Amino acid sequence: MLTMKDVIREGHPTLRQIAETIEFPLDPEVKSLAEDMLQFLKNSQDPDLAEKYELRPGVGIAAPQVDVSKRLIAVHVPSADEEDSTLEFSAVMINPKIISHSVQQTCLSDGEGCLSVDREVPGYVPRHKRIKVDYFDLDGKKQSIRLRDFPAIVVQHEIDHLNGIMFYDRIDPENPLALPDDIDVLGTVEE
Numbered sequence: 001m002l003t004m005k006d007v008i009r010e011g012h013p014t015l016r017q018i019a020e021t022i023e024f025p026l027d028p029e030v031k032s033l034a035e036d037m038l039q040f041l042k043n044s045q046d047p048d049l050a051e052k053y054e055l056r057p058g059v060g061i062a063a064p065q066v067d068v069s070k071r072l073i074a075v076h077v078p079s080a081d082e083e084d085s086t087l088e089f090s091a092v093m094i095n096p097k098i099i100s101h102s103v104q105q106t107c108l109s110d111g112e113g114c115l116s117v118d119r120e121v122p123g124y125v126p127r128h129k130r131i132k133v134d135y136f137d138l139d140g141k142k143q144s145i146r147l148r149d150f151p152a153i154v155v156q157h158e159i160d161h162l163n164g165i166m167f168y169d170r171i172d173p174e175n176p177l178a179l180p181d182d183i184d185v186l187g188t189v190e191e
């Protein structure tokens with residue numbers, strides 16, 4: 001199983017590489033890595049397993065973060081409100097591509113962090129509020145979905161990792177807490 005020791009940290013060159021497109025038919029190793037990445041996120045959101053294995057509660061992870069420079073991400077976003085325990089969004093995405101996006105931007109009011117960054121980096125990270133993403137699933141089937149708000153932020157954060165981009169690259173160095181006009185600030189998402 002994947003744990004935090006498998007996650008490379010900022011400074012590791014792989015985090016700044018452009019990840020390779022994945023070819024089909026899928027190499028079995030890639031398929032099992034994808035499944036391990038999704039399981040890592042599920043484990044990290046289970047209080048007992050997270051404590052036992054010292055996992056940070058992850059909602060997304062990209063293959064480069066486990067030192068595999070391939071265009072593969074996993075996302076597992078719980079529903080924002082406590083009541084319904086239904087999942088908001090969970091997927092493994094192969095060769096994900098943002099096909100179109102809203103002009104409107106959004107950001108998290110608390111800024112962002114990263115499984116590969118062991119420090120706080122204050123500042124707003126402006127991202128598209130709505131995106132249309134094309135990708136291939138583990139069966140090699142082409143998928144096309146629309147996302148908005150937090151799930152959209154997570155997918156954009158992960159796709160950035162495939163292009164060697166870290167969340168803090170998107171913070172305005174002059175004024176980290178400057179808000180671009182007509183940006184929709186999302187409140188803190190309940191853990």
Ligand SMILES: CC(C)(C)[C@H](NC(=O)Nc1cc(F)cc(F)c1)C(=O)N(CC(=O)NO)CC1CCCC1
Binds near residue numbers: 078112113114153190
């Ligand atoms: C960096 C870390 C704090 C671990 C962050 N976790 C997170 O947002 N947890 C969370 C949030 C919820 F709303 C509900 C819940 F159950 C758990 C995360 O996984 N990432 C993913 C990452 O580092 N990918 O490379 C950072 C987020 C910042 C914005 C989007 C993803």
Ligand SMILES: [Zn+2]
Binds near residue numbers: 114161
């Ligand atoms: Zn990250």
